[in-house]
Amino acid sequence: MFEEMPRLNLLSPAALSSTLRNCGSLESMISLWREALDIYNGFQKTGFRPDHYTIPCVLKACSGAMDLLMGRKLHGCVVVSGYQDNVIVCSGLVDMYVKCGRLCDARQAFDEMSQRDVVSWNVVISGLVRAGYGIEALRFFCEMHRGGVRVDRMTVPSVLTSCGQAGDLAVGKGVHGIALKLVLFSDIAVGNALIDMYAKSGCLHEAHQVFVEMPQRDVITWTSLIWCYGIHGRGKDALVLFDEMVACGVMPNSATFTAALTSCSHGGLLDEGRGIFSMMRQHYGLDPSVEHYACMVDLLGRHELLDEALAFIKGVPLAPTASIWGALLSSCRTYNNVEIGEIAAAALFELEASNSSNYIVLASIYEAVGQWECVSELRSRMRKLGIVKTPGCSWLTVKNRVYCFAQGKSSHPKAKVIHEVLDGLSQLMMMP
Known part of the structure; x- marks a missing residue:
């Protein structure tokens, strides 16, 4: 329909770009984002200039395709066209810079905005959270709160996630209070974020209390609490929750099985873990992913079944990733198994040549069994490769x-x- 239009106007490319960026899987989305940018380039060659409707659409495509060069050109277009006072356009600029990993540029674009609304703040906070900068996201939230900007249902989950990343339980509880005050607690996304925040802060009781008080729950809610119980060593309780979820008619997804297998691993539930793993394909038709295979290797390794874990890896239909070999190497460190540890480490050296942790773990295995020459050779190899140990924090x-x-x-x-x-x-x- 687009190609057959006899006359194009400003809204035609904007509408098509908007359509292209809202359909398909992740792989197809990336392809469509790039196609949207190609359409925009062709649009410019016709002599048209983008307006405040088109620019946000194209900025979204730049964010998805990680096209920073095009994003910077659009930034220049914004300045030339005089759209610096348009909140939607400037928010799109901030979002583009954050998703392209240019946090300093995002901060500058945000600071240069003549006016900001809650959407502008949400864009920068959520972007920082996705990039893993939880502490910076909290600083923005505090600045937003001091500025009198009213928090909405989109702000709270992002801030709670940043509290979990930064380990700031005090701020998390404060945000919990804000959610209650603004009657946002009925929102499932807010409740899920609260459970996740309390779980990462080590507050199992509070996470369970939020779960009990939620008027509605989805598969993410159940999965979050199962994971919470699992990482606290309450594997049996986690599996009870899993059974309750199924009894309530909620269909477990891939993430749910990852949480259940993790719970079995931390709780020492070998037979239960094997049953959960078999259940995925037999009862629910889900093909195990890399995360599930890694959980099974970790489960076997924690029971010192290292030979079985190695055989399991060799039978994995997918190409074993660093997480799978890393789980095996970690178990070899626990039981000081040099032979299998060297196999796992060799695979990791190929997959993650610059990851210092793999060298450190193998060196600690050598040290535990007194193979000091191997330790010396390994450290010499690290020096030659320029690999430096990342300090703990x-x-x-x-x-x-x-x-x-x-x-x-x-x-x-x-x-x-x-x-x-x-x-x-x-x-x-x-x-x-």
Whole structure:
């Protein structure tokens, strides 16, 4: 229909671009986003100039196709055309820069907006959360709250996710209170985000309480709580929840089975895990994914069935990924199995040549069995490849403030006192 139109106007490409970016699977979406950009390029050659309807559509396509160059050209078009005061256009610019990984550019575009609405704030907060910058997302939320912008049902899930990433339980509880005050608790997405936040903050009771009080639940709700029980070592309770979910008529999906298998792994439920894995295909017609195979390898490895785990990997119909081999290597470290550990590590060295963790784990296996020459050779190999160990990092909340501690750094103003206390505690622990 588009090709047969005798006369094109400004809205024709905008409508087609909008259609292209809202249909199909992820792979087809990427292809359609690129096709939308091709249509836009052809549109420009006809002499038309994009308006405030077209630009947001094309910016969405840039975000999906990760086309930063086209996004920057559109940014220039926005400035030249005088659309800097259009909230929708500028919000699209911020979203494009965030999804393309240009956080500094996103912040600059956000700061340059003459006016902002709740959608503008939601775009930057959700974008930072998706990029894994939970602490930065929380800072934006606090700035938004201080500015008097009213939080809506789109803001709360993103902020709760950032609280889980940053380990900031205090802010998470505050957002929970805001959700109750604004009567957003009936929203399933808000409830699911609350369960996830409490689970990641180690608050099993609070997560379960949110679940009980939710007026409506979906498969994500059940999966989140199953996962919550699983990571807290309550594998049997997690499987009881799984059975309750099925009894309620909720169909488990791939993520649900991942949560159930993880619960079996953390709970030491070998036979139950095998049953869950078999159930996927036999009862629900779901083909196991890489995550499910990795969970099974971890489950077998935790029971010291390393030979069986290796045979299981060799029988995987998919190409074994780093997560599968990593689960096996981790179990080899637990039981100091050098032979199988070397097999797993060799596969990981090919898949993740620059990942220092794999070298560190294999070196620790060598150290445990006294093979110091192998340790020396491995460290020499790391130096030749320029691989450096990534320092560990922890977050701690004290009086509603989050502190970050990185291994080998002493930037905290009370670092000297902290280390003195730690040394004293270590000496007390070593006393008979």
